[in-house]
Each structure stands twice: as C-alpha cells, then as structure tokens.
Amino acid sequence: xxxxxxxxxxxxxxxxxxxxxxxxxxxxxxxxxxxxxxxxxxxxxxxxxxxxxxxxxxxxxxxxxxxxxxxxxxxxxxxxxxxxxxxxxxxxxxxxxxxxxxxxxxxxxxxxxxxxxxxxxxxxxxxxxxxxxxxxxxxxxxxxxxxxxxxxxxxxxxxxxxxxxxxxxxxxxxxxxxxxxxxxxxxxxxxxxxxxxxxxxxxxxxxxxxxxxxxxxxxxxxxxxxxxxxxxxxxxxxxxxxxxxxxxxxxxxxxxxxxxxxxxxxxxxxxxxxxxxxxxxxxxxxxxxxxxxxxxxxxxxxxxxxxxxxxxxxxxxxxxxxxxxxxxxxxxxxxxxxxxxxxxxxxxxxxxxxxxxxxxxxxxxxxxxxxxxxxxxxxxxxx
Numbered sequence: 001x002x003x004x005x006x007x008x009x010x011x012x013x014x015x016x017x018x019x020x021x022x023x024x025x026x027x028x029x030x031x032x033x034x035x036x037x038x039x040x041x042x043x044x045x046x047x048x049x050x051x052x053x054x055x056x057x058x059x060x061x062x063x064x065x066x067x068x069x070x071x072x073x074x075x076x077x078x079x080x081x082x083x084x085x086x087x088x089x090x091x092x093x094x095x096x097x098x099x100x101x102x103x104x105x106x107x108x109x110x111x112x113x114x115x116x117x118x119x120x121x122x123x124x125x126x127x128x129x130x131x132x133x134x135x136x137x138x139x140x141x142x143x144x145x146x147x148x149x150x151x152x153x154x155x156x157x158x159x160x161x162x163x164x165x166x167x168x169x170x171x172x173x174x175x176x177x178x179x180x181x182x183x184x185x186x187x188x189x190x191x192x193x194x195x196x197x198x199x200x201x202x203x204x205x206x207x208x209x210x211x212x213x214x215x216x217x218x219x220x221x222x223x224x225x226x227x228x229x230x231x232x233x234x235x236x237x238x239x240x241x242x243x244x245x246x247x248x249x250x251x252x253x254x255x256x257x258x259x260x261x262x263x264x265x266x267x268x269x270x271x272x273x274x275x276x277x278x279x280x281x282x283x284x285x286x287x288x289x290x291x292x293x294x295x296x297x298x299x300x301x302x303x304x305x306x307x308x309x310x311x312x313x314x315x316x317x318x319x320x321x322x323x324x325x326x327x328x329x330x331x332x333x334x335x336x337x338x339x340x341x342x343x344x345x346x347x348x349x350x351x352x353x354x355x356x357x358x359x360x361x362x363x364x365x366x367x368x369x370x371x372x373x374x375x376x377x378x379x380x381x382x383x
Contacts, residue, residue: 107133108123110133111125111137114137138237158254160182162180164178164289164373165177165178165275165289166287167278168197172265172269172271175200177199177257181255195243196289198240202227202240203260206262207262217266218264219263220261224257240257261295268301270298270300271298272311273288273294276293292371294370294371295369296311298310298363300362301362302362314368317344321347322370323338325339326341326366328342342354342358
C-alpha cells in the first residue's frame with residue numbers, strides 16, 4: 001500500500017531504523033517497484049530534465065556530480081548563479097572568425113588542394129597568418145620540415161636497403177640518382193617517387209649550371225652529403241635535404257639520398273640508357289624509375305635513327321653483366337666471369353662479344369655508369 005506522503009517504505013530500513021527511501025522513478029534501490037508505475041508528477045519530470053541538462057552543460061572537471069545528486073554542490077550553484085544555459089551547437093566549436101564568409105572557406109579549400117595537408121593544419125595556418133594564402137603555405141612547409149627533421153632524428157640509423165634508381169635525360173645531359181628507404185612498400189608510394197624526381201631534377205640543374213667548354217664528354221659523381229646540399233629547384237624551397245625531411249615526416253620511414261651521377265656530352269657523342277623494371281608516370285616528367293640503371297657513353301660519327309635502340313641494348317648489357325671497365329676491341333673474348341665490357345659475351349646473343357656486336361654499327365663505347373639499388377658502399381665505390 002502506497003503511503004500518503006508519496007514515499008515507499010524500505011522493508012530492510014524499516015526493520016533497522018524505520019527510515020524511508022524517496023521515490024526515484026525507476027533508478028533507485030528498488031527499480032522493480034517503481035519502473036512499472038505510470039505515475040509521474042510534473043515537478044518530478046522537470047527535475048529530471050534539469051539534472052540531465054545540467055550534466056550536458058557543465059565541463060568535465062569543473063565539479064563533481066553523482067548520478068543521484070548526492071555529491072557536492074556546484075560552486076556556482078552555491079553562489080546563486082544560473083546554471084541552465086543553452087548548449088552551444090557542435091558546428092560552432094573551434095571556428096575562427098576568418099571562416100565566417102564563403103570566400104574564406106574557399107581560401108581554405110584552395111590551400112588544402114595546393115599543399116595536400118590536412119584540413120586541420122590548413123585551417124590553423126590560415127588562422128595564424130590572418131588569411132594570407134602565401135604566408136600560410138610557407139608556414140605549413142616550415143612546420144612540416146620541423147616535424148620531419150624531428151622524425152628523421154628518431155629514425156636515423158635504421159637500415160635502408162630498398163628504394164629506387166631514377167633516370168632523367170634532357171638534351172645532352174643525363175643523370176642517375178639513388179634514393180633509399182626501409183621497405184619496398186614505401187618505394188611504390190607516389191610521394192617517395194616524387195622525392196626521387198626532385199633529387200633527379202636538382203642533380204640535372206646542378207650539372208647544367210656547370211660552366212665548361214666541352215670538347216669531349218664529362219662525367220661526375222655526388223655522394224650523399226654533396227647531394228643533400230643541392231638546391232631543390234625553383235619550384236621548391238630549401239635544399240634537397242629539406243625535401244628529404246618532408247618525405248620522412250609524411251611516410252614515417254628512414255630515408256637517405258645515397259648518390260648521383262651525371263654525364264654531359266657534346267656533338268659527336270651519344271648516351272644510351274636503361275632502367276630495369278622502369279615505370280613511367282605522366283606526373284613525373286619523363287622520369288624512369290627502377291631497381292637498376294645504366295648510362296653508356298658512345299662516340300659516333302653521325303647520329304643514326306637506330307641509336308636509341310642500340311643505346312638501350314648496351315644499357316641492358318651493363319645492367320645484366322655488371323662490367324668493371326670498358327676494355328678494348330683487341331682484348332681476347334672472355335667467359336661469363338669476364339669484367340671487361342667489350343670482351344664479355346653479349347647479353348642478348350652470347351655467341352658473340354659485345355665488341356663484335358657494336359663494331360658494325362660504327363659506334364665506339366667509351367664509358368658507362370651502373371647503379372644497383374641497395375648495393376653496399378664498397379660496390380658503389382668500385383663503380
């Protein structure tokens with residue numbers, strides 16, 4: 001039987017002290033006695049709504065409220081201040097004043113498309129730079145470089161046996177570069193391939209800027225430290241090592257700019273080239289990528305239409321047979337262990353030597369460069 005005062009007597013408490021439990025709308029100690037009762041007073045409903053709304057508005061950590069309201073009172077409640085406020089809509093949180101117009105939002109999307117950074121980083125950049133697009137882009141690059149150098153320092157020392165060889169030719173200048181990473185998975189990533197492209201472009205510009213009068217071909221090499229200090233080019237800020245830091249920050253693997261080689265030839269010379277497993281992308285500006293690469297310098301009296309195919313076959317031979325020197329046409333033919341290029345069995349026709357293959361074409365092989373991705377330092381120095 002329900003008491004007149006609207007409260008239910010707790011049998012256990014009645015036996016111990018005769019105290020009463022207040023009605024709790026199916027959340028008290030005896031929910032089975034209250035949940036099935038349809039009775040709800042208007043005051044009780046309003047009290048429950050106020051409690052729920054209060055819990056939504058109050059920030060975590062500002063006070064302590066228990067589920068039943070038995071915890072300590074809010075400090076602002078003790079001071080008599082109003083607590084029930086309209087909750088702020090979710091879409092207005094963290095929105096700066098610069099996003100108040102459609103043009104500002106369009107500026108944000110433009111920065112994101114141009115730089116490729118996340119929405120949050122682009123928004124922060126525009127807020128920091130008061131909506132200046134150029135300054136925001138520069139700010140993003142600087143922050144990314146800082147994060148990249150920090151990650152590069154943590155990853156330094158991890159083995160980098162994978163990567164790519166990049167081949168780029170323009171006019172009479174040809175370059176081979178090697179950039180290493182930790183896994184083959186990253187070497188297939190477009191961002192890593194774009195790094196190889198930047199290194200190849202930087203090496204090509206460096207070679208083209210050398211002031212020399214060519215009467216014969218010239219060849220040069222750059223080690224890791226020399227390569228890292230080259231300018232990244234007119235389209236990128238800083239040096240190649242800055243671009244390396246950006247790539248490490250984005251891809252999360254240790255990487256190194258291992259080496260580069262370049263060849264410049266005047267009229268009367270031709271450079272044959274080959275990259276094993278080459279892949280070409282329209283966005284990489286005629287850059288060929290693979291695991292092996294070769295440049296073969298040939299001297300010819302006249303430029304013939306078939307020099308392209310001839311140069312490719314010579315490059316294939318250098319990649320496959322790995323000679324250590326050019327040798328001479330007067331050398332005796334050797335076997336598979338032969339290290340002189342012209343005395344080696346021709347890769348595509350072992351019944352003749354390479355010298356016997358090129359002689360009828362009116363071409364003289366004078367030099368070559370061979371890169372193998374991930375080879376040891378001793379082998380690279382020997383090349």
